[in-house]
Amino acid sequence: MRNSSADQLILETLGVQKSHLTSHQIYEGVHLRLPALNPSTVYRALDRLVSQGKVTVSDMGLGAAVFELAGEKPHHHLVCQGCGYITMIADDQIAPLMETLEKNYHYKIKTNHLVLFGLCEQCQQNH
Amino acid sequence: MRNSSADQLILETLGVQKSHLTSHQIYEGVHLRLPALNPSTVYRALDRLVSQGKVTVSDMGLGAAVFELAGEKPHHHLVCQGCGYITMIADDQIAPLMETLEKNYHYKIKTNHLVLFGLCEQCQQNH
DNA sequence: AATTATAATGCAAATCTTTGCAATTGCAAT
DNA sequence: ATTGCAATTGCAAAGATTTGCATTATAATT
Known part of the structure; x- marks a missing residue:
C-alpha cells in the first residue's frame, strides 16, 4: 500500500x-x-x-x-419507494444494534451509513 | 402498471x-x-x-x-473487508430494530437483506 | 369491435465502468 | 545514489448500463 x-x-x-x-x-x-x-x-x-x-x-x-x-458521523436513511422521500434516522436508533453485533460476532463494523427501503405512512395507504 | x-x-x-x-x-x-x-x-x-x-x-x-x-425470508450478512469472508446474521438480531423503526417512523420496511461491512476478529489483529 | 391513453419494448447511440497490458512511479533495501 | 520490487497509472479496448425516440402492445372505455 x-x-x-x-x-x-x-x-x-x-x-x-x-x-x-x-x-x-x-x-x-x-x-x-x-x-x-x-x-x-x-x-x-x-x-x-x-x-x-x-x-x-x-x-x-x-x-x-x-x-x-469513513469516520464521518454515522447517519442513516429511510427511502420511500412510493414517493422517493428520504427520512433521516438518528444514529441513536441504530448504534445499539451495531454494538450488539460487534460483540456477538467479534466484529469491528465499518458501515456507517444504513439505507433502508420501504413505504412511508402515506404511500402505504395510497397503495 | x-x-x-x-x-x-x-x-x-x-x-x-x-x-x-x-x-x-x-x-x-x-x-x-x-x-x-x-x-x-x-x-x-x-x-x-x-x-x-x-x-x-x-x-x-x-x-x-x-x-x-422481496418476501424471501429476511437474512443478513457481515462482510469482512480484510479477508472477504461472509458471515450470516440471524434475522432475530435484526428484526427487533426493524420493528422499532417501523413503529417510530410509521414505515413499512421492505429491505429484507442487510449487508454490513467491517473487520472480522482475525483481521482486526492482523491490521 | 373500435378507439384511446398509457405502458413496455426495440434499437442505436451515448455514457459509464472494468480490464489487460505496458510503462511509470514510489518505497525500501542495499 | 542505485537497484529491485511491487503498486499505481495511462491507454485502448471491451463490457455493462442508461437514454431518447419511434414503435408496438396492453388494458380500459366507448
Missing part, C-alpha cells in the same frame, strides 16, 4: 463536499483539479479506498452507489 | 435461483430463455420491479449490486 496522489485527491474531494457522491461525480470532481488523471485510475483508487476501509459505499436507490469518507 | 413478460421472466429467474444475482447475471439468465429480449428491456424491467417493491437490491461489495425476490 502506497501513498497515491489519486487517493489523496479523492479523499480531499470527499472531505470537502461531505455529501453522498457517486463514483462518476467523484471522477468529475477530481478531473476538474487534475484533468490528466485517467478515469480508470479514479475508479481503481476508489475501489482501493473502500477495501482499505477509508471510504464507505451505500446504495441509496439512485441507480448508483454513493461514497463518503 | 401492467403485466409485462420481461417482468415475469425476471421474477421466475430470481425465484428459481434463489440466490443473489447481479443485474448482468439476470440479463444472461433471461437472455437464455428469450434471446430476442433486449438488454435495455431487462434493465428497465429490473428497475420497475425494484421500485414496485417486488425485488430488493443490496450491495455486497462485489462491485455490483445483487437482486433477490
Whole structure:
C-alpha cells in the first residue's frame, strides 16, 4: 500500500463536499483539479479506498452507489419507494444494534451509513 | 402498471435461483430463455420491479449490486473487508430494530437483506 | 369491435465502468 | 545514489448500463 496522489485527491474531494457522491461525480470532481488523471485510475483508487476501509459505499436507490469518507458521523436513511422521500434516522436508533453485533460476532463494523427501503405512512395507504 | 413478460421472466429467474444475482447475471439468465429480449428491456424491467417493491437490491461489495425476490425470508450478512469472508446474521438480531423503526417512523420496511461491512476478529489483529 | 391513453419494448447511440497490458512511479533495501 | 520490487497509472479496448425516440402492445372505455 502506497501513498497515491489519486487517493489523496479523492479523499480531499470527499472531505470537502461531505455529501453522498457517486463514483462518476467523484471522477468529475477530481478531473476538474487534475484533468490528466485517467478515469480508470479514479475508479481503481476508489475501489482501493473502500477495501482499505477509508471510504464507505451505500446504495441509496439512485441507480448508483454513493461514497463518503469513513469516520464521518454515522447517519442513516429511510427511502420511500412510493414517493422517493428520504427520512433521516438518528444514529441513536441504530448504534445499539451495531454494538450488539460487534460483540456477538467479534466484529469491528465499518458501515456507517444504513439505507433502508420501504413505504412511508402515506404511500402505504395510497397503495 | 401492467403485466409485462420481461417482468415475469425476471421474477421466475430470481425465484428459481434463489440466490443473489447481479443485474448482468439476470440479463444472461433471461437472455437464455428469450434471446430476442433486449438488454435495455431487462434493465428497465429490473428497475420497475425494484421500485414496485417486488425485488430488493443490496450491495455486497462485489462491485455490483445483487437482486433477490422481496418476501424471501429476511437474512443478513457481515462482510469482512480484510479477508472477504461472509458471515450470516440471524434475522432475530435484526428484526427487533426493524420493528422499532417501523413503529417510530410509521414505515413499512421492505429491505429484507442487510449487508454490513467491517473487520472480522482475525483481521482486526492482523491490521 | 373500435378507439384511446398509457405502458413496455426495440434499437442505436451515448455514457459509464472494468480490464489487460505496458510503462511509470514510489518505497525500501542495499 | 542505485537497484529491485511491487503498486499505481495511462491507454485502448471491451463490457455493462442508461437514454431518447419511434414503435408496438396492453388494458380500459366507448
